[in-house]
Every structure is written in structure tokens, then in C-alpha cells.
Amino acid sequence: MGALDNKVVCLACFSLFVILFSSPNFAACSPASAGEANALFKWKHSLQNQNTSSLASWEFHPNNDSISACRWLGISCNHHGIIKGLNLSNFGINGTLYNFPFSSLSNLKYIDLSINQLFGTIPPEIGSLSKLIYLDLSINSFFGSIPSEIGHLSNLETLHLVENELTGSIPHEIGNLTSLKDLSLYDNNLEGHIPASLGHLKNLSFLYLYENNIHGSIPHQLGDLTNLLELDIDTNNLTGPIPSNLGKLKKLTMLFLHENHLSGSIPLEIGKLKSLEYLSFYSNNLTGSIPTTFGGLTSLTLLHLYGNQLSGPIPQELGKLKSLTDLELSQNNLIGQIPTSFGPIPKSLKNCSTLVRARFDGNKLTGSISEGCVPVELGSLTQISYLDLSKNSLSGSIPRFWPNFQNLFHLNLSRNKFSQEIPFQIGNLFHLNKLDLSHNLLAREIPSDITKLQSLELLNLSHNNLFGVIPKGFEKIPLSFVDISYNNLQGPIPNSKAFIEAPMEALQGNKGLCGNATGLQPCPSSMNSKSRTKHKALVILIPLGGVILFSGALMGYVIMLEWRKRKANVEEGDKGNKDVFSISLFDGKGMYNDILKATENFNAAYCIGNGGFGIVYKANLPSLASYTTTVAVKKLHSLSDQAEFASHKSFLNEIRALTEIRHRNIVKLFGFCSHARHSFLIYEYLERGSLAKLLGKDETARELDWPKRVNIVKGVAHALSYMHHDCSPSIVHRDLSSNNILIDEEYEARISDFGNAKLLKLNSSNWSAIAGTYGYVAPELAYMTKVTAKVDVYGFGVLALEVLQGKHPGDFISTLTTLAIESIELKDILDTRLSPPSAEVNEAVMCIAKLAIGCLQINPESRPSMQVISQIFSTRKMPLNNL
Incomplete structure (x- = not known):
């Protein structure tokens, strides 16, 4: 589902950056009133974790009338010393708002309390903050209903209450907030109808109500929101037809109504939304045909209509959608003879050269696939990566067009009548x-x-x-x-x-x-005789980055036995070609010999890097042309007898980690060999080398422009999230640094060097010795050695800042714990070797900066998980996917 699978919006990374990076320093401001400071100090002491390090600067002495809350972390003031903003996002705050001093802070314009552990109800006193422009209480545990008094905030432009446990209906009083531009209430338990009064919000640009329990029909008044850019009310219990009035939303770029109970036909007026890029109506009860007017949606990149009761043929007009990358029409009642082109895709779709994902399964499409016409009609769809034609009545032979589709990762032609x-x-x-x-x-x-x-x-x-x-x-x-x-x-x-x-x-x-x-x-x-080995070499084949073939303990035991036996028996001058323990895609013994030859017995001339556990060499192996011609070979250091076990433990850690995991942003392991003279790992070779190397030279650093840097940080985040949350047991890298991030020809990042990797098993204490690179090690490892995924989160924060600054952040990290975040300006964050980011990329860069700061919290529990960070990078609203 791509963007539809990730519903976390980087709420703290939008308008709030006006506070973080645009507001002036207030070093010369006059002190805030003692009343304001005292009121906030009392609220701090009502919290369950009032001693959190994030609020350490909040000190108040009643006898000191000159106390200045403007110097407190998270507080910003105007030039009169009056508090105007609270940015306490991701401060690890645990408590309620029942003692929050609403009446004492009447001049507040900005409040961000997102990503904390706040609970209880939202007090109705919040309606007294009449000057409030920005309010974000997202990603907490607030329950109860949204107070109707929130409708008194007439200056409010941004309201974010997402990912809480709010119940009740949406107050119709929200319709009074005529200045509102962004309304986000998704991922709660809200019930009732969508208030028709929302149609009064003429300035609204973003409306997110998805993943609630809202029922009833979609009010036609939403068609009056003519400034709306994104409308998402999917995953609710909405019924009735899609209002034709939505065709008036000429600026709309995203319309998501999927996973409801909507019925009736799709209004023809939807085809008038010329700015629309994302359209998703899947999993409803829609009937009728696909409107031919959809041919006018020339900006459309995603069209999801699957899981309905749509009938009739696939309109030829869809062939005009030249920007389309994701088309899913499966599980409907679409019919019609297959044209003399590829399958159920009309001949006109040959113009959709950007199509990446196409699903037509579960319809009643018929006809044969004319192979002779396929290269002409489908040859331009070279970007397609997902193709599903299952559960139809297609016949004839499967065509031979496949060499054109090098990006295809999913092909489903099941439950048809293909022959030959x-x-x-x-x-x-x-x-x-x-x-x-x-x-x-x-x-x-x-x-x-x-x-x-x-x-x-x-x-x-x-x-x-x-x-x-x-x-x-x-x-x-x-x-x-x-x-x-x-x-x-x-x-x-x-x-x-x-x-x-x-x-x-x-x-x-x-x-x-x-x-x-x-x-x-x-x-x-x-039948088995051919499989019996006649050599002492033990060659075991494993999948490339697939599953573990046997447990790490058994592997370690066998390797150590082989290692010790061979070390005792092999002379220094013995080439030892007969005694090779290997796990590889290739013939282990042959590969061992080929690598020795290709590197001239590991001559220094082939060295391309040096790590804590080994030296990396470049080897050209023409014999592996079907896989690759160049590999990186990491040869373990020759260590003393006392250190051999630790060396091989590291060796096995890296093998075990990399054979368990498979991800586009994790370096590929082709195999390994263990021998009395040499033990080494065989990786894919990445031409551009390490991120540290690229950032260390002005010329290559300038080639790493802002879109590339954003993409690198994003790739590392996705890989770490995969390791922490999608692998079982979870894998913690423990040595994340720019030296261990490799960059391929397309500037995609790969995490490498898993010598310190730790597999976190359930019901295990996971205690371990300190590991990692100086400057990236989480502070808690100075006083505890229990490994958690938050160790990698800290390293990611350092790495993200390093990518933005172009160098290791160094002492800048320590200032984050003492310097008010609001006083940091964007110019303090960015690499001066590059021009400032464009407006298109600026928001993404700023979001990375804020996330990095959140990752560097001293308290590991206050850091976000890599899963949350990865979801933020995948959200639809972040301008990252098109960079």
C-alpha cells in the first residue's frame, strides 16, 4: 500500500518550526512575570516525573522577583518577557493538564505537548487561551471528549489531537474556528457524525479525520472548503454516497475515503479535480462504472478502487494518466474483452510510462494475452514493480516481455487459464x-x-x-x-x-x-551419490540475506572446532586450499581461491578500508558475473590466541545478523569463509564508499545535496526500524556511525559492519559489554550495559545531525541539554558548503533536525522509537518521497 500503510504525520515538524528555527534569540528580553514562572513551576511539580532532565532548567525561587522563565528549556517569550510559546514536544512528560496554568498564560500563541505521556481529559479551561495560534497535543494518552470550549480559540490556525484515546463526537463548535488551516484528529475513538459546521472553515487546507469510529454520511458542506489541499476520512464507518459537491475542491491534491461503507456510484464531478495526485476509494460498497472523466486527472499518481462492486470495462481514458505510478482495480466486477495488448490493461495504458504498481485481480476479465503485441503496448511500463492479474479468466501463454521489467518484485498471475x-x-x-x-x-x-x-x-x-x-x-x-x-x-x-x-x-x-x-x-x-562431498571443505549454501539455516550456537561450535584443529595442523607456508569452512552463494573452496588470487593474497594495494575487526579489500571476480563482478572482502585481523574467540564471536555476530535480515538499506552479504590462515566476509561492493568519506571532502560533500542527504537519513531510519521491529529477535547494531554507512551509485544508504550487533531475545536480560564508536555511544552506557534499541536511536540522532552539518556535531550535542531549543537557528544546523535548501526540501530538513534532537535525549525512554521515526518519514505529508 506504500503511503497508505503509514499513518503517522510529523505533526511537530510543520508550523512549529516557526518557533524552533525562525524565532529570534531573547537573551536581552526582560524577565517574565514571577506569576507565570510560579504557575508553570507548580504544574511541573504536579507531574509524575517532575524531575525529568528535560525540565531541569525549570527552577523557581519565590524570593527572587527577577526570575526569568524565558531561559527555561522549551519556553519562548516576546520582547516584553511575556511567555508566548511552549515547545515541550518529546520531553518525556508524564502527568495531566489538570493543574496547567491556563489562566496565568493568557498570552500563549503556541503550545506543543506532543509525543509525551500525558493522560486524563483535556480541560475546558483551554478555551481561555484566546490568542492561541498553534495547539498540538498529539501522541499522548488523553481520553474523554474534545471540550466544546475549544471553539472559543478564534485565532487558532493549527489543531492537532491525533493518536490519543479521545471519544465522543467532534464538537460542532470547531466550525467557529474560521482561521483554522490544519485540523488533524485522526487515530482516536471519535464517534458521531462529521459536523456540517466544518464547511464554515474556508481557510482549511488539511482535514484528517481517519482511523476513528465516525458514522453517518459525508456532509455535502465539505465541498465548500475551496482551499482544501488534502482530505482524508478513511477507515471509519461512513455510509451513503460520495457527495458530488467534492468536485468543487479544485485545489485538492489528496482524497482518501477508503475503508468505509460508502455506496452508490462514483460522481462524475470527481474527474474535475485537476490537481488531484492521490485518489483512494478502496474497500467500500461502490457500484456502477469507473467514470470516463477520470481521464482528466492528469496529475494522478495513485488510484485505488479495489474491493468495491464496480462493473463495466476499464475506461480507455485511463491511458491519459501519464503520471500514474500505482493503479489497483482488483476485487470488483469489471468485465470486457481483453484488447490485443497486455492483459486487462487497455492499449492506451502504454502511455503510462511511470506505472509502478498495477492490480486487476479478482475481476471477470477475459480474453487472451497476445504476445506479439505485448512489447509494443507494455514495453514503456518499465518502472512497474507490482503486477497482480490473479483471479480472472485470462488464457493463452504467459508473454515473454519480462526483460523490460527490471524493477518488478511482485508478480501474481494465479487462478487464470494460462497454458503452455x-x-x-x-x-x-x-x-x-x-x-x-x-x-x-x-x-x-x-x-x-x-x-x-x-x-x-x-x-x-x-x-x-x-x-x-x-x-x-x-x-x-x-x-x-x-x-x-x-x-x-x-x-x-x-x-x-x-x-x-x-x-x-x-x-x-x-x-x-x-x-x-x-x-x-x-x-x-x-540419486544422493552426487551430493556426497569428496573434499575436506565444508560448503553450506544459504539464501542471500534470507533466513538462518542453523542456529548461531551450532555454527559457532563447528567453526571453533574447525578453527582450532586447522590452526594446529597448518604450517605458515601452507596455502591451505583444502581446509575451508564456508557459507556462501557460491562454491566455497573455489571462491576462497579466487579471492586470494584477485587480491594477490590480500595485498595492501587492494585495501579500501580498515575497521575495528578487519581490513576491507576490493576484489574483481569475473567468475561471478551472473551475480556481480566486484565484491568487498572484509578480512578479520589476525589476533593473539587470547583474542581469537572474541574475534570469531564478532565474526559470527556479523554473519548471524546479516543472514537473518533482508532490506534495501542494509548491505548484502554474499557469504563467508573461515580458514586457519584467513577468515573473511564477502559483501556487495558499493562504489561511493562510506558516508564519512563523502562528507570529509569538500568536493564530494557538495555532490551530496539536500535531497540526497534527506534520502540517506530516511534510508537509515527505515533499515533500523526493520531491524528493531520487524526482525525476531530484534537486532541492535550498536555501532552506528558515518563510517558504517555505505553509499551506492544512486546515493542510497546501506548500513554495514555488524561486528557489534546484538540480537535481543525475549526473556533475556541482554547485558553486554560497551561497544560502539566514540561520539556516537549513548550516554546511558556509561553507567549501565543493558542493551536496548534506544542505543541505536541515539546513534541515529548523532548521524542525522552529522548529515545536516556535514561533520560530526561534537560539542553541539552537549549544548542541546542546556541551550533552549527555541534559540537554535537553522543556520546553526546546516552544512555551510551547500546553498540553503529549497522551499520544497526545507520542511524535510527541518523535520530531520527536530527528530535528531529528540533522539539525543539523555533519558533513553524519552527518545522516539525507530518505528515512529520511520513512519514519520513515510507519511504522505512529508515531501520526501518525490525528492
Whole structure:
């Protein structure tokens, strides 16, 4: 779903930056009144964690009339010394607002209390802050209803109450806030109807009400919000038709109404929204045809209409949508003869050269795919990455257009009537992750070319008429799921985890399969003789970045036994080509010899880097042309006998971590070799080298412009979120630094060097020795050694500031704990070797700065998780995805 999967908006990163980076320093301002300071001081002492380090500067002495709250962290004042702003976002505050001094702070214009641990109800006294322009209470635990008194804030321009536990209905009094530009109430438990009074908010640009329990119809008055840019009320219980009045919203760029119970036909007037970029109506009860007027939505990049009851043909007018990247029309009742072009895609869609994702599954589309016309009609769709034509009635042969689709990672042609063979050209889809051709009429043998798909994790060829032997090459690809049931296959199954551990249902219904798997007979000894090794070398194949083939403990035990035995038996002059322990995509013994030859026995001339545990060499290996021609080889340092175990422990850590995980922003591990003379890891080679190297030279630093730097920080955030929250057990890197971030040719970031990685297992204390690079190590490791993911969050904060400043932030980090954040100006954050960021990128840069500061909180519990940060970077409102 891309952008639709991530619903966290960087609320603290929009208008609030007026406070953070645009407001002047108030060093010369007169003291705020003692009454204001005393009132805030009392509220601090009502908090459950009043001694939080974030509020350490909030000190008040009743006998000192000259006390200045303007110097307190999180406070900003006007030139008269009167408090005008509170920015306490991500301060780790735990408490309520019941003792908050609303009446004493009548001049407040800005309040940001987001990303804290506040609870209780929102007091009605908040309505007394008549000068308030910005109010953000998001990402807390407030419950109860929104007080109607909030309608008294006539100057309010931004209201964010998202991700709380608010109930009740939306107060109709919000319609009185005629200055409001941004209203965000999503991800609560709000009920009732959408107030028609919202139609009075003529200045409103953003309206987010999604992920609540709102019911009733969409009020037609929303069509009067002519300045609206984004409207999102998805994932509620809305019923009735889509108002045709929404066609008046000429400035609208995003319209999300999906996952409701809307009915009726799609209004033709929606086709008048010429500025629309994102349109999503999926999972409703919409009927009728897709309007031909949609051909006028020439700015559209995303169109999701799946999961409705739409009927009729796919309009040829959709071919005019030349900016379209994501088209999903599946699970409807669409019908019609397939044109003499690719599948159910009308011939006119050949103009949609930007199309990345297309789904048409679950309709009633018919006809055959004319292979002769495919290169003409579909050849320009080279950017497509997701294609689903399943659950239709398509017939004929599967076309051979696949070499044009190098970005395709998901291909589902299941439950159709395709016949003849599987085209060998599918083997050219090197990024393919999922291939489903099940429930068709495919015959002949499985082409061995499919085993070139080194990224393939899911393969379903079940319920066809395939025969012959399964290609042995499947042992070399990272399959985690396979289903070959109900074919006519025979012979031994490949010796890989996916086949050996496949359930009986995934292998049954064939002629004569054999092998070491549930429900199969053992293969005759003659079949196994070829697999018996005649060498001392132990070569075990694993998936590239796939799943672990055996536990780390067993791996360590075997390696240590082999290591000690070989060290005792091998002379210094022995080349040792016979004694190689390896785990690799390639032939371990051959690869070991090839690398020694390519590096001239690790000659210093091939050295490209030096780390804490090893030296990195560049090796050109023409023999691996089907995978790559150049690799990076990390050779472990030769250590003393006492240090050997620690060295190999690091070695195993890196292997274990990288064989568990697979992510575009994590360096790829091709394999490793362990030998009495040399032990080394084989990685993908990244031409641009480390981030530290690029930032360290003025010429390369200038090439890292602001969009590239934003993308680098974003990539690292996504990778860390994957490691912390999507891996089991979680993986903490523990040594995040610019030296360990590698950059590829397209300036995409890759996290590398997992020698200090820690696998966090459930029900484990996770105590460990201090690890990491000076300047990036979290402060809590000075007094405790329990590893948590917040260690990486701190390192990410340092790294993010380093990317913005172009150098390690150094002492600037310590000033963040004592210097009021409001006094920091944007120029203090940015690399002076670059011109200031453009308006398009400025918001993203500022958001990174604020997130980085949040990550550097002394209290680890006050730091956001990498999952939250990753979601912020993926939100629709952040201008990051198009940089």
C-alpha cells in the first residue's frame, strides 16, 4: 500500500518550526512575570516525573522577583518577557493538564505537548487561551471528549489531537474556528457524525479525520472548503454516497475515503479535480462504472478502487494518466474483452510510462494475452514493480516481455487459464521477491532460469501440469516458502530449507518426488551419490540475506572446532586450499581461491578500508558475473590466541545478523569463509564508499545535496526500524556511525559492519559489554550495559545531525541539554558548503533536525522509537518521497 500503510504525520515538524528555527534569540528580553514562572513551576511539580532532565532548567525561587522563565528549556517569550510559546514536544512528560496554568498564560500563541505521556481529559479551561495560534497535543494518552470550549480559540490556525484515546463526537463548535488551516484528529475513538459546521472553515487546507469510529454520511458542506489541499476520512464507518459537491475542491491534491461503507456510484464531478495526485476509494460498497472523466486527472499518481462492486470495462481514458505510478482495480466486477495488448490493461495504458504498481485481480476479465503485441503496448511500463492479474479468466501463454521489467518484485498471475510453458525470460527479473503462477494450465518443465532469481522468497507453482525434475539451482536462492503441489513432478527435491521444511500439503499430488521432507520417501542412494562431498571443505549454501539455516550456537561450535584443529595442523607456508569452512552463494573452496588470487593474497594495494575487526579489500571476480563482478572482502585481523574467540564471536555476530535480515538499506552479504590462515566476509561492493568519506571532502560533500542527504537519513531510519521491529529477535547494531554507512551509485544508504550487533531475545536480560564508536555511544552506557534499541536511536540522532552539518556535531550535542531549543537557528544546523535548501526540501530538513534532537535525549525512554521515526518519514505529508 506504500503511503497508505503509514499513518503517522510529523505533526511537530510543520508550523512549529516557526518557533524552533525562525524565532529570534531573547537573551536581552526582560524577565517574565514571577506569576507565570510560579504557575508553570507548580504544574511541573504536579507531574509524575517532575524531575525529568528535560525540565531541569525549570527552577523557581519565590524570593527572587527577577526570575526569568524565558531561559527555561522549551519556553519562548516576546520582547516584553511575556511567555508566548511552549515547545515541550518529546520531553518525556508524564502527568495531566489538570493543574496547567491556563489562566496565568493568557498570552500563549503556541503550545506543543506532543509525543509525551500525558493522560486524563483535556480541560475546558483551554478555551481561555484566546490568542492561541498553534495547539498540538498529539501522541499522548488523553481520553474523554474534545471540550466544546475549544471553539472559543478564534485565532487558532493549527489543531492537532491525533493518536490519543479521545471519544465522543467532534464538537460542532470547531466550525467557529474560521482561521483554522490544519485540523488533524485522526487515530482516536471519535464517534458521531462529521459536523456540517466544518464547511464554515474556508481557510482549511488539511482535514484528517481517519482511523476513528465516525458514522453517518459525508456532509455535502465539505465541498465548500475551496482551499482544501488534502482530505482524508478513511477507515471509519461512513455510509451513503460520495457527495458530488467534492468536485468543487479544485485545489485538492489528496482524497482518501477508503475503508468505509460508502455506496452508490462514483460522481462524475470527481474527474474535475485537476490537481488531484492521490485518489483512494478502496474497500467500500461502490457500484456502477469507473467514470470516463477520470481521464482528466492528469496529475494522478495513485488510484485505488479495489474491493468495491464496480462493473463495466476499464475506461480507455485511463491511458491519459501519464503520471500514474500505482493503479489497483482488483476485487470488483469489471468485465470486457481483453484488447490485443497486455492483459486487462487497455492499449492506451502504454502511455503510462511511470506505472509502478498495477492490480486487476479478482475481476471477470477475459480474453487472451497476445504476445506479439505485448512489447509494443507494455514495453514503456518499465518502472512497474507490482503486477497482480490473479483471479480472472485470462488464457493463452504467459508473454515473454519480462526483460523490460527490471524493477518488478511482485508478480501474481494465479487462478487464470494460462497454458503452455513458464517462459524462461522470467529468470531475468532479478529483483523478483514473489512469484505466484498457481492454479493455471501450465505444462512442461520448470525452466532452470528461474533459479537465477536471487531475491526470490515466495514461489507458488501449484495446481498446474508441470513435469520433470525440479532444478537443483533452487538450493542457491533464498526461498522461505514454496508450493509445488498437484503437478507431475518427480525426482529429488532441492536440498534447501524451503523444500525440506515445506508442509506435506505443499509437496503432495506429484508423481514421484523424494527427499528428506515430511510425506516423501527417501531418494534411492544413486540419486544422493552426487551430493556426497569428496573434499575436506565444508560448503553450506544459504539464501542471500534470507533466513538462518542453523542456529548461531551450532555454527559457532563447528567453526571453533574447525578453527582450532586447522590452526594446529597448518604450517605458515601452507596455502591451505583444502581446509575451508564456508557459507556462501557460491562454491566455497573455489571462491576462497579466487579471492586470494584477485587480491594477490590480500595485498595492501587492494585495501579500501580498515575497521575495528578487519581490513576491507576490493576484489574483481569475473567468475561471478551472473551475480556481480566486484565484491568487498572484509578480512578479520589476525589476533593473539587470547583474542581469537572474541574475534570469531564478532565474526559470527556479523554473519548471524546479516543472514537473518533482508532490506534495501542494509548491505548484502554474499557469504563467508573461515580458514586457519584467513577468515573473511564477502559483501556487495558499493562504489561511493562510506558516508564519512563523502562528507570529509569538500568536493564530494557538495555532490551530496539536500535531497540526497534527506534520502540517506530516511534510508537509515527505515533499515533500523526493520531491524528493531520487524526482525525476531530484534537486532541492535550498536555501532552506528558515518563510517558504517555505505553509499551506492544512486546515493542510497546501506548500513554495514555488524561486528557489534546484538540480537535481543525475549526473556533475556541482554547485558553486554560497551561497544560502539566514540561520539556516537549513548550516554546511558556509561553507567549501565543493558542493551536496548534506544542505543541505536541515539546513534541515529548523532548521524542525522552529522548529515545536516556535514561533520560530526561534537560539542553541539552537549549544548542541546542546556541551550533552549527555541534559540537554535537553522543556520546553526546546516552544512555551510551547500546553498540553503529549497522551499520544497526545507520542511524535510527541518523535520530531520527536530527528530535528531529528540533522539539525543539523555533519558533513553524519552527518545522516539525507530518505528515512529520511520513512519514519520513515510507519511504522505512529508515531501520526501518525490525528492
